[in-house]
Amino acid sequence: MASIGTVFEAEGLVDHEFPMVPDGGNRRYRIRWGRGLILLLAGAYFLIPIYAALKFSLQNIDGKFSLSPITAIPSQPGLGAAFFLSVRLAIVTMVITMLLMVPTVIYVHLKMPRFRRVMEVVTILPIVIPPIVLILGVLHAAPLWLKSSPYLLSLVYVILAMPFVYRSLDSGLGALDVKTLVEASRSLGAGWIATIWRVLVPNLRAAILSATVLTVALVLGEFTMASLDLWETLPVWIVDFDQTNAHISTAVAMLSLIGTWVLLTLIISLDRPRSGKLRRNRTS
Amino acid sequence: MTIDTHETAERTATATSSAGVSVVLDSLVRHFGSTKALDGFSLDIAPGEFVALLGPSGCGKTTALRVLAGFEQPDSGQVLVKGSDVSKVPAQRRDMGMVFQSYSLFPNMDARDNVAFGLQLRRQRSSARRTRAAELLELVGLGEHASKYPHQLSGGQQQRVALARALAIEPQVLLLDEPLSALDAKVRAELRDQIRALQQRLAITTVFVTHDQEEALSMADRVCVMNRGCAEQVATPSVLYAQPSTAFVAEFVGVSSRVNVVRGVDGVGLFGQTAKIRGDAASIASGELDALLRPEDVVATVAPDGLGIVNHRSFLGATTRIEVGFGGAAIKVDVRSGDADHFELGTRVDLALLARDVLVTERRPEQ
Amino acid sequence: MKTVKTFGHAATGTSTPLDVGGAARGVRTTTGALVRGLRTSAPVLPFVLYVFLGLGIPTLVIVNLAFRSDAGHLTMSNIHAITSGGQYLTGFETSLKLALVTSLVPGILGTFLAYAISTSRFETMKRLVASASGVLANFGGVNLAFMFVATIGAVGVVTSWLAALGLNPWNHGFSLYKFWGVAIVYMYFQVPLMVLVVTPALHGLRPAWREAAENLGASRWRYWRHVGIPVLMPSVLGSMFLLFGSGFSAYATAEALTGGTIALTPIQIGAYLQGNVISGEENIGYALGFGMVVLMLLSVIGYTLMQRRSSKWLR
Numbered sequence: 001m002a003s004i005g006t007v008f009e010a011e012g013l014v015d016h017e018f019p020m021v022p023d024g025g026n027r028r029y030r031i032r033w034g035r036g037l038i039l040l041l042a043g044a045y046f047l048i049p050i051y052a053a054l055k056f057s058l059q060n061i062d063g064k065f066s067l068s069p070i071t072a073i074p075s076q077p078g079l080g081a082a083f084f085l086s087v088r089l090a091i092v093t094m095v096i097t098m099l100l101m102v103p104t105v106i107y108v109h110l111k112m113p114r115f116r117r118v119m120e121v122v123t124i125l126p127i128v129i130p131p132i133v134l135i136l137g138v139l140h141a142a143p144l145w146l147k148s149s150p151y152l153l154s155l156v157y158v159i160l161a162m163p164f165v166y167r168s169l170d171s172g173l174g175a176l177d178v179k180t181l182v183e184a185s186r187s188l189g190a191g192w193i194a195t196i197w198r199v200l201v202p203n204l205r206a207a208i209l210s211a212t213v214l215t216v217a218l219v220l221g222e223f224t225m226a227s228l229d230l231w232e233t234l235p236v237w238i239v240d241f242d243q244t245n246a247h248i249s250t251a252v253a254m255l256s257l258i259g260t261w262v263l264l265t266l267i268i269s270l271d272r273p274r275s276g277k278l279r280r281n282r283t284s
Numbered sequence: 285m286t287i288d289t290h291e292t293a294e295r296t297a298t299a300t301s302s303a304g305v306s307v308v309l310d311s312l313v314r315h316f317g318s319t320k321a322l323d324g325f326s327l328d329i330a331p332g333e334f335v336a337l338l339g340p341s342g343c344g345k346t347t348a349l350r351v352l353a354g355f356e357q358p359d360s361g362q363v364l365v366k367g368s369d370v371s372k373v374p375a376q377r378r379d380m381g382m383v384f385q386s387y388s389l390f391p392n393m394d395a396r397d398n399v400a401f402g403l404q405l406r407r408q409r410s411s412a413r414r415t416r417a418a419e420l421l422e423l424v425g426l427g428e429h430a431s432k433y434p435h436q437l438s439g440g441q442q443q444r445v446a447l448a449r450a451l452a453i454e455p456q457v458l459l460l461d462e463p464l465s466a467l468d469a470k471v472r473a474e475l476r477d478q479i480r481a482l483q484q485r486l487a488i489t490t491v492f493v494t495h496d497q498e499e500a501l502s503m504a505d506r507v508c509v510m511n512r513g514c515a516e517q518v519a520t521p522s523v524l525y526a527q528p529s530t531a532f533v534a535e536f537v538g539v540s541s542r543v544n545v546v547r548g549v550d551g552v553g554l555f556g557q558t559a560k561i562r563g564d565a566a567s568i569a570s571g572e573l574d575a576l577l578r579p580e581d582v583v584a585t586v587a588p589d590g591l592g593i594v595n596h597r598s599f600l601g602a603t604t605r606i607e608v609g610f611g612g613a614a615i616k617v618d619v620r621s622g623d624a625d626h627f628e629l630g631t632r633v634d635l636a637l638l639a640r641d642v643l644v645t646e647r648r649p650e651q
Numbered sequence: 652m653k654t655v656k657t658f659g660h661a662a663t664g665t666s667t668p669l670d671v672g673g674a675a676r677g678v679r680t681t682t683g684a685l686v687r688g689l690r691t692s693a694p695v696l697p698f699v700l701y702v703f704l705g706l707g708i709p710t711l712v713i714v715n716l717a718f719r720s721d722a723g724h725l726t727m728s729n730i731h732a733i734t735s736g737g738q739y740l741t742g743f744e745t746s747l748k749l750a751l752v753t754s755l756v757p758g759i760l761g762t763f764l765a766y767a768i769s770t771s772r773f774e775t776m777k778r779l780v781a782s783a784s785g786v787l788a789n790f791g792g793v794n795l796a797f798m799f800v801a802t803i804g805a806v807g808v809v810t811s812w813l814a815a816l817g818l819n820p821w822n823h824g825f826s827l828y829k830f831w832g833v834a835i836v837y838m839y840f841q842v843p844l845m846v847l848v849v850t851p852a853l854h855g856l857r858p859a860w861r862e863a864a865e866n867l868g869a870s871r872w873r874y875w876r877h878v879g880i881p882v883l884m885p886s887v888l889g890s891m892f893l894l895f896g897s898g899f900s901a902y903a904t905a906e907a908l909t910g911g912t913i914a915l916t917p918i919q920i921g922a923y924l925q926g927n928v929i930s931g932e933e934n935i936g937y938a939l940g941f942g943m944v945v946l947m948l949l950s951v952i953g954y955t956l957m958q959r960r961s962s963k964w965l966r
Contacts, residue, residue, distance in 0.1 A: 137709025
């Protein structure tokens with residue numbers, strides 16, 4: 001009987017894509033090329049504008065480069081206040097989000113599995129209701145004492161972050177056998193808070209870190225609501241200051257972009273002990 | 285869960301006349317970074333033979349299988365199927381059916397489409413595919429589950445579909461990568477028999493990777509015990525068990541106890557007897573050695589002035605395994621459960637060797 | 652007597668030692684069941700309350716005001732104004748078009764990019780990209796607009812490079828401040844958003860499937876066609892929906908780039924909020940907001956239907 005190989009050849013199913021040279025296990029030259037190209041193009045698209053903005057910021061009218069826009073940053077009026085306001089908002093938003101979402105999602109996973117459907121729908125809503133529309137309603141409906149505090153923004157940011165936070169926590173919990181962990185912990189005498197804090201949260205590290213990262217990035221980059229709510233967070237300051245000195249404000253914008261990026265990378269790196277888990281163990 | 289209709293199996297067997305090919309793995313070396321997964325591994329497999337690769341994790345058994353399948357390229361060495369070198373042939377064209385450890389069924393296809401996938405790739409007509417897939421599902425006892433999706437099937441059922449899928453393409457070699465490890469004990473035992481029976485009927489050359497020695501010993505024609513990327517011993521199950529050639533095999537397969545012995549002129553002194561050294565006595569140099577004893581190689585007799593004391597007892601059914609403390613060593617001895625009453629804890633016993641020769645190895649340093 | 656909601660039943664089905672109220676109860680009156688249901692769902696009350704206050708009330712306010720005249724009477728005049736042609740209708744159309752374009756193109760590109768990243772072997776790069784996606788997905792507004800002006804504006808960096816090659820896009824009808832220019836700028840946050848959202852789905856692709864397919868004789872393309880793409884499709888569609896919402900709702904970037912020269916609904920709402928109202932049309936802003944919500948609801952339904960069809964196998 002003809003071997004299957006000949007059938008392949010006859011039908012033109014022979015795969016000539018890969019150079020058949022043994023090269024230590026990875027025959028996929030072409031794929032590496034393609035991947036490299038994609039990454040290169042993407043890198044170019046995302047980095048060139050940053051370069052262009054920095055170039056603008058550091059270049060005088062007469063074409064000379066100087067670092068003075070950057071060195072002048074600390075002394076700019078309002079920047080410090082705006083920066084710390086953004087940081088405070090980020091922290092408050094993060095805290096509220098975690099306190100609200102973590103116990104809720106854990107409880108739903110444990111005791112109300114059918115409610116997950118409801119939660120999925122609910123956490124899609126902040127996307128269905130655009131931020132610009134939401135702030136419209138919030139500004140109208142919020143009581144004055146709330147509107148006079150910047151933390152109203154934090155409260156709304158919690159809603160904005162909800163879709164991402166929920167998805168992150170939900171999938172993190174889905175990967176654990178929550179019921180067993182909780183029962184084990186409780187049988188050893190731990191109360192609910194101890195169980196959540198000492199057993200579940202450490203196992204949800206990756207999910208919580210990822211949710212934190214997204215929340216912080218959201219708050220530090222959010223402009224629309226803050227400006228319409230008339231609070232000078234960092235993004236709002238940057239735009240306002242643009243009128244005064246575009247070089248400096250652009251420099252601040254780029255630095256805050258890069259700075260947030262570094263900060264978030266550090267936060268993600270806190271999960272290092274598990275970073276190899278997605279790679280398969282091939283040594284057996 | 286009967287396997288098949290006799291007819292279907294016969295038909296499959298005759299159709300798979302390309303089954304029963306010889307496989308040779310020759311001096312395979314494979315590094316992963318600084319780890320050597322395969323260190324000059326060689327194995328000859330006869331046509332239609334069922335060979336188990338047995339060993340602890342990290343021994344290289346899965347790597348060897350993957351090299352055979354074409355998912356890994358060896359750094360050096362050859363893979364020969366039916367005498368010709370397939371090292372340069374990509375996995376797609378090696379014509380080997382593989383069953384993975386778990387969750388390898390395509391989730392977006394039902395059982396029938398999964399099984400028919402290989403045939404679909406070979407441009408078989410839809411009606412022919414469906415018939416064949418249905419036959420194979422019958423063969424593995426899942427005829428009524430053809431329209432179910434993987435997430436609707438139990439672990440055992442999924443693996444049976446995976447087996448049917450691998451067989452559908454009428455491969456020359458069947459490869460199984462710890463297919464039963466993720467299943468629970470009862471299902472595992474059933475599937476074990478079914479896979480073996482199917483393999484024998486189809487006479488297809490099969491390589492089966494496992495870390496479970498019971499599986500290997502009960503299913504295989506020959507077992508290759510691997511350690512650190514090499515083959516420690518390749519033999520039939522009974523030979524492997526009764527005559528382990530190295531300490532590693534003796535301790536990995538079956539139960540063995542270690543006891544210090546000193547080498548004399550004719551052999552080693554043990555329990556007041558002199559026992560010959562198994563295998564090549566000349567190659568064993570030093571005077572201080574450890575002997576490795578199977579529980580059934582030793583006999584215990586109650587003696588008020590005996591040198592051994594019963595420390596432990598485990599009831600195993602027909603036999604009871606007692607552990608005897610003897611001069612610092614803990615020696616496991618099997619006795620008939622009917623006689624077990626004589627061997628209460630604390631009883632003094634004498635030990636004697638039943639076998640003529642013993643396996644010895646370097647003395648392990650005290651911990 | 653009102654029946655207990657389903658999530659109450661889910662809890663009473665189990666009988667773990669932790670079950671607060673549940674299966675041990677002998678008497679099953681409807682009030683008993685109701686109380687049990689309430690007690691079980693009590694812990695999610697903070698969440699429900701928060702969402703109601705933070706999301707529900709503002710939305711109700713908008714819906715209400717959309718149908719009210721300035722004097723407070725119920726009226727359809729606002730709705731009529733925004734749907735009967737003119738700038739508002741154009742705004743909806745353009746916004747939808749923009750949302751569609753900036754969900755499909757970045758969606759596909761983002762999927763490829765996410766795949767390229769997730770199959771890489773450099774852990775550090777993956778982490779850097781993960782945090783970059785988070786940052787860039789939230790980046791927008793004036794800064795983004797400005798960056799692109801500096802890049803491909805009339806005297807931008809890239810524009811001058813291209814002009815040196817004789818390929819100045821501005822000479823061929825391109826404008827950063829028109830529809831396609833805006834779409835290109837939107838990609839800057841849409842692609843990272845896609846990468847962010849689709850990467851977990853990519854991790855769900857088991858290597859065993861790829862190898863099994865290969866083992867059975869599939870080429871790379873056939874694997875993707877029969878297994879990879881079908882399995883990914885529901886998640887990709889869901890992610891594209893997020894992009895659609897994001898593209899539809901984006902305000903600050905469009906505002907900064909166009910200054911209102913293109914009719915886009917978010918900009919029109921923004922103008923309203925900043926006080927650019929024509930008297931007699933004070934509640935148009937709310938009507939526009941209501942319109943946006945309706946359109947988004949319709950698109951949720953659309954995407955959900957598409958997802959269902961593509962994941963029959965998930966059930």
